[in-house]
Amino acid sequence: MRVHQLLATAHSGDATGDAALAVAAALRQAGHEAEIFALEVDPAMRGKVHRYSEFPPPEEHDCTVLHFNLPSPLTEDLVGLEGVRMLMYHNLTPPEQLLPYCPEIARLTALGRRQLEWLAAQGCVDLAIGVSAYNTRDLETAGFSSTATVPLLVDLHHLDVPSNAVLAAELERDPAPTFLTVGRVAPNKRIEDFLKVATYYLRYISPRARFLVVGGTRGMEPYLASLSKLQSKLELDARVRLVGRVSLEDLVTYYRTASVYICTSTHEGFCAPLLEAMKFDLPIVARHAAAIPETLGDAGVLVGSDDPADWAEMLHAVLQDDAMRERLTKSGRARLAAFDPATVAERWVKTLTWG
Numbered sequence: 001m002r003v004h005q006l007l008a009t010a011h012s013g014d015a016t017g018d019a020a021l022a023v024a025a026a027l028r029q030a031g032h033e034a035e036i037f038a039l040e041v042d043p044a045m046r047g048k049v050h051r052y053s054e055f056p057p058p059e060e061h062d063c064t065v066l067h068f069n070l071p072s073p074l075t076e077d078l079v080g081l082e083g084v085r086m087l088m089y090h091n092l093t094p095p096e097q098l099l100p101y102c103p104e105i106a107r108l109t110a111l112g113r114r115q116l117e118w119l120a121a122q123g124c125v126d127l128a129i130g131v132s133a134y135n136t137r138d139l140e141t142a143g144f145s146s147t148a149t150v151p152l153l154v155d156l157h158h159l160d161v162p163s164n165a166v167l168a169a170e171l172e173r174d175p176a177p178t179f180l181t182v183g184r185v186a187p188n189k190r191i192e193d194f195l196k197v198a199t200y201y202l203r204y205i206s207p208r209a210r211f212l213v214v215g216g217t218r219g220m221e222p223y224l225a226s227l228s229k230l231q232s233k234l235e236l237d238a239r240v241r242l243v244g245r246v247s248l249e250d251l252v253t254y255y256r257t258a259s260v261y262i263c264t265s266t267h268e269g270f271c272a273p274l275l276e277a278m279k280f281d282l283p284i285v286a287r288h289a290a291a292i293p294e295t296l297g298d299a300g301v302l303v304g305s306d307d308p309a310d311w312a313e314m315l316h317a318v319l320q321d322d323a324m325r326e327r328l329t330k331s332g333r334a335r336l337a338a339f340d341p342a343t344v345a346e347r348w349v350k351t352l353t354w355g
Contacts, residue, residue, distance in 0.1 A: 002033040002062040003352050004055065005088075008072035010036065012044035015152065015272050016067050016090050019131070021048060022153040023352070026345035032353060039072060058083040063352055071112040079124050086352065087119070087128040087144070089135050091269025091291075097188045101223035113142075120144045129351065131270050134291035150351055152270045155341040156279045163253040171257045176239075177319055178210045180258035182251070182276065185217045185242065188267040190287075191227055193308070197264070198240045201312040209239065214254050216245035255280040260318055261300075263287060264311075271295050275339055278332035283318050283325050285311065299335035300328060
């Protein structure tokens with residue numbers, strides 16, 4: 001069977017692009033023809049992803065899968081295609097969370113919501129798949145009648161690389177507890193809350209700590225500027241840093257030297273960094289919001305409060321309580337097994353090939 005995937009953009013290191021690559025590899029291993037096509041392909045993805053202009057017209061028994069996380073002409077194109085048509089939904093950040101800093105991106109996500117509802121109304125999608133139950137509920141709200149939930153296919157073997165010895169030595173020279181968050185610096189990640197938690201912790205609990213934000217900032221310059229102003233207002237020093245996008249070796253170094261992983265995000269359709277934190281045996285403190293509780297399971301502590309004091313006190317409790325840390329680490333390993341790539345890959349193959 002021929003199963004091709006369509007993406008608006010294909011970027012290296014992006015969760016959507018990584019998922020498409022993993023699904024294509026699983027399909028090929030199962031004996032199916034599988035390629036990926038995108039309107040925009042960054043240089044690092046060339047050779048793995050084709051330009052959409054090369055997409056061959058599907059035939060009656062082919063399956064075309066549209067990854068939906070942005071509005072694009074692909075949505076309308078899907079309606080006119082032959083064969084089986086499926087949607088893999090990665091969710092859309094609510095525009096109101098983006099509007100104060102990124103009005104153009106907020107406009108895009110609002111347009112994406114309208115496109116999603118329009119596509120549902122066409123009645124042409126044979127199956128709309130959410131990568132979390134949270135996403136699937138969103139699909140049903142949009143009007144899709146045939147839905148399924150299959151977890152995001154996340155293969156963490158790419159993290160099995162050596163640490164950056166120089167960076168590791170630099171971090172180990174000051175062996176302070178390290179609180180880490182990873183992901184694109186965007187308004188829905190609520191990095192301002194991360195900074196406020198750091199401020200409370202350093203002032204009222206212990207000055208011996210390090211708070212690091214690792215993730216790209218491209219396209220989020222107004223939001224980044226607001227965070228810089230907040231850092232100055234809070235009088236934060238080098239103990240609290242926005243590191244930016246880093247190499248894979250640097251990323252695993254930060255994970256390996258961290259003490260606790262923090263997720264202050266208010267909107268996630270899945271949140272793959274939680275699985276990365278579990279891989280490195282990090283206890284997790286995360287916000288009770290969106291798909292985060294679903295992905296996290298019992299592998300972390302959920303915080304329902306917006307009060308920085310509540311967050312800081314919980315971080316300190318996790319850091320100081322050896323039994324709690326051991327329990328969370330053990331639960332993380334068990335939770336990670338629920339997302340075993342081979343098992344999830346088999347589910348995707350069966351779903352996309354009507355197996």
